[in-house]
Amino acid sequence: MRLGVLNNGYGPGTKLLFALIRLLSRHPVPDAARLVFYRPDFYGSRAKKFTHEAMRGPSAWSVGDRELMAAYVSQANESAFCISAHSATARQAYQDEPKVSAVLADLESAPVEEGLRATLRMLGKLTREGKAGADDMRHVLSAGVSRQQVADALAVCAAFNTTNRLADAFGFEVLSPEGFEAGAKFLLKRGYR
Amino acid sequence: MLTEDKKRAAYRALQDRILTGEGRASPEKRARAFSNANFCQPLDGLIGKVASRPAQVTDSDFAAARAAGFSEDELFELVICAAVGQSARLYDAGLAALADAIADEEDR
Numbered sequence: 001m002r003l004g005v006l007n008n009g010y011g012p013g014t015k016l017l018f019a020l021i022r023l024l025s026r027h028p029v030p031d032a033a034r035l036v037f038y039r040p041d042f043y044g045s046r047a048k049k050f051t052h053e054a055m056r057g058p059s060a061w062s063v064g065d066r067e068l069m070a071a072y073v074s075q076a077n078e079s080a081f082c083i084s085a086h087s088a089t090a091r092q093a094y095q096d097e098p099k100v101s102a103v104l105a106d107l108e109s110a111p112v113e114e115g116l117r118a119t120l121r122m123l124g125k126l127t128r129e130g131k132a133g134a135d136d137m138r139h140v141l142s143a144g145v146s147r148q149q150v151a152d153a154l155a156v157c158a159a160f161n162t163t164n165r166l167a168d169a170f171g172f173e174v175l176s177p178e179g180f181e182a183g184a185k186f187l188l189k190r191g192y193r
Numbered sequence: 194m195l196t197e198d199k200k201r202a203a204y205r206a207l208q209d210r211i212l213t214g215e216g217r218a219s220p221e222k223r224a225r226a227f228s229n230a231n232f233c234q235p236l237d238g239l240i241g242k243v244a245s246r247p248a249q250v251t252d253s254d255f256a257a258a259r260a261a262g263f264s265e266d267e268l269f270e271l272v273i274c275a276a277v278g279q280s281a282r283l284y285d286a287g288l289a290a291l292a293d294a295i296a297d298e299e300d301r
Contacts, residue, residue: 002250003268005265009265038269039269041210042214042216043211046203050203050204050206050207053199122287126287130282130283130286135294136290137293138298147291150287151288152200154284154288155201155204157280157287158204159280161276161280165280166273167247168248169239169247169250171252
């Protein structure tokens with residue numbers, strides 16, 4: 001990563017934990033994890049709490065839907081690490097590789113429910129253009145999405161607009177496909193806490 | 194209208210911590226990074242990229258900031274403030290648009 005403290009600035013307890021993770025997973029500790037372990041009182045502790053609430057807290061959206069939103073927002077931001085990480089997690093959550101690939105290739109023709117398509121379209125516009133209006137929200141609501149689901153989707157969007165920026169600014173190393181699959185398995189089992 | 198939910202409250206807690214809690218960069222610098230406004234060169238380039246085109250951040254952006262005297266811990270904090278600041282503006286814009294759509298629906 002571009003800051004030396006994010007590569008080497010950890011205490012003995014955290015270094016031991018990283019060694020244990022490497023041993024058990026047989027993969028390097030992802031930079032996303034290293035970031036939240038550095039001075040966790042400044043960012044990591046509260047960021048993990050918010051992201052876990054957005055991605056695994058109560059919602060009418062499934063875990064797969066929310067992971068797909070994370071991948072879609074990451075694609076709008078061209079964030080290579082996060083696209084791979086969250087498309088792998090969405091694929092595992094849905095057990096449906098073609099569906100995730102189709103959404104990322106062409107949302108309009110992808111085989112998804114209209115409510116999810118309208119929500120992804122709105123999240124993509126908000127992320128790319130930095131704005132959304134009442135008309136954008138009316139389109140989502142008229143596709144059968146509840147008000148609370150829109151608010152929940154906006155929380156996912158906020159979480160990944162933050163994470164994408166940090167991944168690209170700090171220079172997260174892109175993992176091997178096996179590394180991303182192992183990370184996805186971990187995120188589905190343990191969440192973001 | 195939607196009530197303040199647990200997700201929004203958790204986001205506010207993150208925002209409040211990075212802006213007003215203890216840090217190596219001054220609260221004033223953190224606030225400027227958060228709002229992506231009024232940073233002098235050379236940090237305005239890095240902060241602006243984090244907010245608007247993060248995929249274009251380069252090693253040179255960090256090298257220029259270090260050469261200007263910013264420590265690694267200050268840069269850690271200021272980059273986080275810029276990232277959270279931009280996502281907070283998107284979150285607020287989305288929730289405001291949703292509130293407008295709900296108000297229109299209820300007026301009918």
